[in-house]
Amino acid sequence: MYKVKVGMATCGLSAGAKATYEKLAELTSGDGAPAELGITGCLGMCYREPLVEVHDPDNQEHVLYGGVTPEVAQRIFDEHLKKDALVEDALILRWRDGKAYSGPEASFLNPQVRIVLRNCGVIDPEQIEEYIERGGYKALRKVLKKADPAWVIEEMKASGLRGRGGAGFPTGVKWSLAAGYKSDVKYVVCNADEGDPGAFMDRSVLEGDPHAVLEGMLICGYAIGAQKGYIYCRAEYPLAVKRLRIAIEQARESGYLGENIRGSKFSFDIRVKEGAGAFVCGEETALFASIEGERGLPRLRPPFPAEKGLWGKPTNNNNVETYANVPWIINSGAAAYRKYGTEKSPGTKVFALAGKVKRGGLAEVPMGLPIKNLVFDVGGGIIGDREFKAVQMGGPSGGCIPKELAHTPVDFENIPATGAIMGSGGMVVMDENTCMVDVAHFFLDFTQKESCGKCTFCRIGTLRMLEILERICDGKGRPEDKDKLHQLSIQIKEASLCGLGQTAPNPVLTTLRYFEHEYDAHIMEHYCPSRVCAQLVLYAINERCTGCEACMKGCPVGAISGEKKQMHVLDQGQCIKCGYCVTVCPVDAVSKIAQPQTVAVPA
Amino acid sequence: MSDIATVELTINGQTVQARPGQTIYDAVTELGLDSIPTLCHQPSLPAYGSCFVCVVEVEGRANLLPSCATKVAPGMVINTRSERVLASRKTALELLMSNHYADCLAPCVLGCPAHVDVQGYIALAARGQYGEAADLIRRTNPLPAVCGRVCVRKCEGVCRRALIDDPVAINDLKRYITDSPKAYESWPERAESTGKRIGIVGAGPAGLTAAYFLGLRGHECTIYEMMPEPGGMLRYGIPSYRLPREVLEQEINYIKTRAGVTILSNLKLGRDFKLSDLRAEYDAVFLAMGAMGSNSMSVPKEEETPGVLKGLDFLIEMAQDPRPMQGTVVVVGGGNTAMDAARTARRLGAEKVIVVYRRTRAEMPADPLEITATRAEGIDLIELGAPQELITNAQGRLIAIKCIRMKLGEPDSSGRRRPIPVEGSEFVQNCDWCISAIGQSPILDGIENDKDDMPAISRWNTLVADGLSCATKVPGVFAGGDVQSGPSVAIDCIAAGQHAARSISAYLMATGNGELDLGDLATMAHFNQHTAPRCNYVQPIVMRKDFLGEVSLNDLGPCQKYSRQEMPELEVEERVDTFDEVALGLDWKEARLEWSRCLSCGCAVADDCQLRELCSEYGVDLAKYAGKVQRYQPDDSHPYIIIDNNKCILCNRCIRTCEQVLGESALSLVKRGFNAQVLPAMGKPLSETPCVACGNCEAACPTGALTVKFPFPGRAVVPHKVVESTCAFCSLACRIKVKTAGEGRYWIEPPDTPGSHLCRFGRFGAELYLTTERVTTPLKREGGHFTPTTFENAYADIVADMRHAVARYGPEAVAVFVSPELTNEQMYLAQRIAREALGTNNVACLSTLLTEGKPGPLTPAFGFTASTADRSVLEQADVIVINNSDLKIEQLILAMDVIKAIKRGAKVIAAAGVHGDLIELGTLNLEPLRGSTTIMWQGVAHELLKLGMDKERIKQLPGGAEFISEASAVDMDHVLSETGVELEQLRYCAELIGAGRHVVFIHSPDRTEDKAPGDTVVLGNLMAMLHTSGRRTDLLLARAGCNTAGIETCGAAVEYLPGRQPVPAELAKVTPDRDVLISRIVNGEIKAALVFGEDPLRNNKVRQYLVNVKFLAAMADTMSETAMAADIVLPAATYLEEPGTRVNFEGKIVEFSSVLEPPSGRPGWQVLAGLAGAFGLLGIPYSVDQVREKLRQAVREGYGQYTHFYWNTGEPRRWQGPHAFQRIELRSEAHAIANYLTLIQRYKQDASVIGIKHFRLAAEDARVQ
Secondary structure, three states: EEEEEEEEOOHHHOOOHHHHHHHHHOOOOOOOEEEEEEEEOOOOOOHHOOOOOOOOOOEEEEEEEOOOOOOHHHHHHHHHHHOOOOHHHEEEEEEEEEEEEOOOOOHOOOOOOOOOOOOOEEEEOOOHHHHHHHHOOOOHHHHHHHOHHHHHHHHHHHHOEEEEOOOOEHHHHHHHHHHHOOOOOOOEEEOOOOOOOOHHHHHHHHEEEEEEEEHHHHHHHHHHHOOOOEEEEEEEOOOHHHHHHHHHHHHHOOOEEEEOOOHHHHHHHHEEEEEEOOHHHHHHHHHHHHHHOOOOOOOOOOOOOOOOOOOOOOOOEEHHHHHHHHHHHHOOOHHHOOOOEOOOOOOOOEEEEEEEEEOOOOEEEEOOEEHHHHHHHOOOOOOOOOOOOEEEOHHHHEEEEHHHOOEOOOOOOOHHHHOOOOOEEEEEEEOOOOOOOHHHHHHHHHHHHOOOOOOOHHHHHHHHHHHHHHHOOOOOOOOOHHHHHHHHHHHHHHHHOHHHHHHHHHHHHHHHHHOOHHHHHHHHHHOOOOOOOOOOEEEEOOOOOOOHHHHHHHOOOOOOOOOOOOOOOOOOOOOOOOOHHHHHHHOOOOOEEOOOOOOOOOO | OOEEEOOOEOOOOEEEEEEOOOOOOHHHHOOOOOOOOOOOOOOOOOOOOOOOOOOEEEOOOOOOOOOOOOOOOOOOOEEEEOHHHHHHHHHHHHHHHOOOOOOOOOOHHHHOOOOOOHHHHHHHOOOOOOOHHHHHHOOOOHHHHHHHHOOHHHHHHHHHHOOOOOOOOOOHHHHHOOOHHHHHOOOOOOOOOOOEEEEEOOOOOHHHHHHHHHHOOOOOEEEEEOOOOOOOOHHHHOOOOOOOOOOOOOHHHHHHHHHHEEEEEEEEEHHEEOHHHHHHOOOOOEEOOOOOEEEEEEEEOOOOOOOOOEEHHHHHHHOOEEEEEEEEOEOOOOHHHHHHHHHHHOOOOOOEEEEEOOOOOOHOOOHEEEEHHHHOOOOOOOEEEEEEEEEEEEOOOOOEEEEEEEEEEEOOOOOOEEEOOOOOOOOEEEEEEEEOOOOEEOOOOOOOOOOOOOEOOOOOOOEOOOOOOEEEEOOEEHHHHHHOOOOOOHHHHHHHHHHHHHHHHHHHHHHOOOOOOOOOOOEEEEEEEOOOOOEEOOOOOOOOOHOOOOOOHHHHOOOOOOOOOOEEEHHHHHHHOOOOOEEEOOHHHHHHHHHHOOOOOOOOOOOOOOOHHHHHHHHOOOOOOOOOOOOOOOOOOOEEEEEEEOOOOOHHHHHHHHHHHOOOOOEEEEEEEHHHHEEEEEEEEEEHHHOOOOOOOHHHHHOOOOOOOOOOOOOOOOEEEEEEEEEOEEEEEEEEEEEEEOOOOEEEEEOOOOOOOOOOOHHHOOHHHHHHEEEOEEEEEEEOOOEEOOOHHHHHHHHHHHHHHHHHHHHHEEEEEEEOOOOHHHHHHHHHHHHHHHOOEEOOHHHHHHOOOOOOOOOOHHHHOOOOHHHHHHHOOOOOEOOOOOHHHHOOOOHHHHHHHHHHHEEEEEEOOOOHHHHHOOEOEEEOOOHHHHHHHHHHHHHHHHHOOOOOHHHHHHOOHHHHHHHHHHHHHHHHHHOOOOHHHHHHHHHHHHHHHEEEEEOOOOOOOOOOOOOHHHHHHHHHHHHHHHHOOEEEEOOOOOOOOHHHOOEEOOOOEEEEEEHHHHHHHOOOOHHHHHHHHHHHOEEEEEEOOOOHHHHHHHHHHOOOEEEEEEEOEOOOHHHHOOEEEOOOOOOOOOEEEOOOOOOEEEEOOOOOOOOOOOOHHHHHHHHHHHHOOOOOOOOOOHHHHHHHHHHHHHHHHHHHHHOEEEOOOOOOOOOOOOOOOOOOOOOOOOOOOOOHHHHHHHHHHHHHHHHHHHHHHHOOO
């Protein structure tokens, strides 16, 4: 009998997986149905959702279908499940023994090494049995049996695992610090407040494999001598919160959480705390304040969390992906882990590919893979095969790496050297139609709004930078603006309390560094080379116009005139550059024009 | 000390030792290496790290580090002043200022060329302080009365009130102030003579102003005036109906006498002396000759035609020798001189006066008010007309003038539209006189333009000098006023004189190394002698709202329209034929309405703003980061505190202070990022939060975001004195800083010592005396009312009546009652009057006599009855018991200590009387029924014994065995029913106390609310038990009055002479103990009484006791109920007016300064000494120090080993443990008499019962009257 699984993570659900699932449920409900239906998390191919996997336990073959609407589901049922015939046009991948051997998306999976994502898209996250079946909680049992917390820490140190939240601090060292402070109460905190725009690795792990995170926290708790764990998860991840709660409940029932776990003297429990949507609460001291019920303001460090963290007690805080690595490392050993990645950055890293890349989704690759491999091999290249321009890494705290540096290996040494950061793994791919000033503006707008308001530089300085960027994008830039931006960027970085302020100027600094000519074009020539900044672009109707009147009827200011079936005319004086005409034109007859102008720059 | 480890590090290149754990900020400050600026850091609070102004550079660290939060580490290399650090600080300040929508100074102050502190003098005037107001004006303008009449009111032109209705009539208020006789009483301080001499040419406003300020700085000034009298244009250009001569005389006289200025008349530059003569004679020369030459009309034959006059010459002549005029007068011109000439001509009898002006009325440069007055006086105006030709008769005398019509063309360089002649529009106007008044220019005779050592002359015929410093290119020669600027107005010339004085003084006092003696008006940073002498000022930064955005009505908050009061004037028919002053001046009612219209735009802490200070120091560019600005409406709903978020820099000091004071927050931070703001908790008005109105948040604010409301009208920074003294609102005796600006304008702030806090009463309580009518002189009851009398007569009456009472009823029927708030010195004198003058032993404080039981309830057990330790023991206590004390209301500062202890982990038991969140923060709240605490504690003792106390050792002490048997035998059911407390709670209480290692009891023995008979004794037994069982335990007796603890020490008690020495036998025979006195009082046997400071009649019960009193004399600060019933009332001084000492609850002697002058002129101790003298007592001390010395002797002799528990002058004290247990009577009884028998206690009670809002409203009503 086939086993059929529908990808029911947020990406699947938003692509319509619910209807697909219901269709399949209806079809497989009766007696004698040819298949057993289940759900699973995200496999990473968010660009092909909804995904349905058909697994034949007899020959161990997995067949993955993409874009499965209820109609396609009907066909899969009729042909594959009933007649053993593949639905070729929906088939995207076939694999056996974890190795894809055919299908158009094989090149997406094959460069990957799935440690963190080992169970994502494979097991049903709401069934602890499936986790255990795939080796879950084995690492915890091993640790409890060994009864040697020091060994755990040594193993973690030996693995070289570095914090996947972005800073890359060696996890084993962090644990040993927390273990070193004597206290009757200690805490393990999991930072699941994934707030970077374009990043969704942690969400997928929580939705697809919550027990891996719990097990990682349990092992940490054992190693440092903590009794209580908190998962600080953003409330915008309701499905993740739900699955975490289910997982915690099942783990308790199965004796993996609670008093005297599996007969040991080790007691540990975990609570989920939902954040209220403040980006700064991803900063660990603000996160602690938030868990404590205080306003989420960063606190001074030192003291560091290992000494005085949550409620003033020694605390270890790692992010979701870090904890998800732990059971694998304990099971397979540090040496096995070190086989992947580089000397200083061992292991793998999950990336969330977004932006102008063909395959937007999640991919876990060994550290040290060059950027271009990620973009072109895994990501499948740029949409529309346009020119690749840059990647933005590390979210709003990160920076833009230009195509000239596309050979840079992604790891904790090489990425920071470019001015960007590893960050938690968001990677936004940009093409030639991306304006880098606009990109800097976008990210700064985000951080500026998310500043908690405590420190002078972050609270007011980022707004002043944003105002400068706004005026540059509006063609009102002043010659001194670049210097002013640069000076403010440096000073904000140097004199802010927490990571938010210390990194907020990064997108501006890296774009200034690699794309200074775009700033110059905006400021000195009133020209947006990428034709993005509305105030620096003219809209014009070209000869492709068929006179369909669509643009004319919808123009909010009546700037377009013309007779039916005659070429229309756009009055530049009236145009407010809203872009409506571009979107409605059926024949692509509205073009955006931008040319360098020699203008008197206001003093 | 070598045994303490230190951290060696390098700061600014210096190797230094710091203490481990110290922050960089503390180390640098302590070692005096630099003064690191900070805005968010407050030493008494944990580091916060938000302003990032205190950053420093640490080698090896990529980021700059906040020094307030970074701890020193061995080998650290720190730079506190690198360029990077300074640039970062400057940017931080610039960013803060870019969102600081605030006015440091009011627009009127900035709008005035001389920057007269308008807001300040209006505020002073509103309090009736006209003398101070005039002096404040004279700090920048020595001609206040002149300006009050002739000023062109640039201040009013920018007045914000115009957004609501009309500008405040600022100038009319100024005149109102100077019309007061007080305005000329002062003698400002004049610096010691510098020996420098300055020659000034011209006694006009510029010359006089410069001379005044230079004179006050100790320089000797001589003014050379060409006219017979000083005043310049003020005397000769402005007719007396606008500026009466006697007003001018008064001003000049003030300048001459106060600044020692010599004025030599009839001496003209170029005629009688030359500039080079002056340069040879004086150290510096100031040229201020004005612009006394009249411009010509450029009409043929205008110089030689009879009947054609020049405006200024005409005014000068008429000022000296007014002669009648007849016929028609045409005045040409549109300035003030033209108006003055026209109005003068009218007054001299001209039948018809016509002003001809080439533009329209709207373009006229004259003061609009004067144009209106001119028109009102029937003077015609021909607009758009210009003279072309003079028409003469056969004799060549003027008979008419030919004019041409003009039209207005394009604006010219002055911004006004240029008049263009309309061809063919000529017309003829008959006239007998033509007065040309089309402008003046300086007369520069005596200055040889071609010489190098002479000031340059411009093409406008003015002297070339720097506009700000008045320096010419010739060292030591300065020029200012009209001679430099061309014709202007008085206030511009006054400003010029002010600037000149500043720079001349700086020039004269420059030392050899280029350092300058900085004047008091502004800082002069640099005086470059190499190029043309020129001064640059570093002015304090002034942020102004209109710099960041357009000020709108919205910014002002809700305001009521209230039109401006018009200046009353002489009726036209009355004024046109005299030179009497036209403007009559506002009356008090009108003036009051005007000053209440002032919006107090300038910041109330402009001189005390840390942000402004740093911005000035770092020379910030206010425009550098201009952008979006947050604009808020100030919230003034709280009775004492105004929140203006526009000025907030989010340092959180207020919130953190509140948290520290209250244990929770009345204020909180809401929203995020750029929108973050400080708001009262839960968005409620501050008065509805847990706010206890202590004002400590305001004291913590580094800017003006939080300010206090003053109990007097007007919010302004005015010159004031700062004096430290002590608060008398409770027995804690906190240090206070009193700021006084004369005549009832004073307010109180916590001292600058870090961690100094005050409670509501300490901070705002003194308002009581501003809003309550004071007794200012002795009063004698005659018939049904009081008449003022002299001290001598009042004394004589008291002496006669009291002696009569003693003779008639015997000494046992007379009594002297003292307030627990008197100073030791007053109490000492009062008991001497009782014992030595009246021969009675009936002396007591009624407040404690009728509420406390036996004196010294703990003395048999401890050897003394006083606090066993300082309040600092709360820092060590692990269990704190609060009995019969409402600390949050009555002793907030002690409550803060308790909250700190709770945060440290101490357990707090709220036993009785505790209210508010101390209950929630504490571990246990018992709440026994009123009057049952003694029984409750005996129940606790019962439970404690069960938990295992050291019974053997207890038994060894006297009374120990009885104590154990009685406590063990307590019927717990009885305890529970009497107290209403659950058994579990009593047991838990016993467990908590039993587990304590150091138990501190806070107990208020004279608070009647939750008092029980014998409660102090039962606590003493409990302490003895704990002490004997190996715990440390201490007692803090929180007394009700500020000197309750001093009553017995000073001998103001039946049982004791000063120093608790025994009472002589014959006196003891009169009244052996307090029970006898109490029974006499209660039985109405007192027939005559002297009541010093208390208000016993306020209490109905006590009033009944005293119905048989035939003669009553009271010393009172306000008309208390006792004073109202008295035959003689003596004025008392408040704690801010009375010098002396009091004993605080810890037994410490605390010093009070007399910060203010008592309204009667006599502090209380003098009143009592005078009375003692009138009784014929010998050896009456003649100074407060002498009284104290006598007391000190008595105390030393009387107390022996326990002295420092009662009269502590800083000695350490240690309670050695109990000597005995005492029997207690297990009785519960709620007290009948409230002990609040003084004005202060009544205020405290009223304020806590009614609530701050209501109480404050009463004060505001008083303000409006």
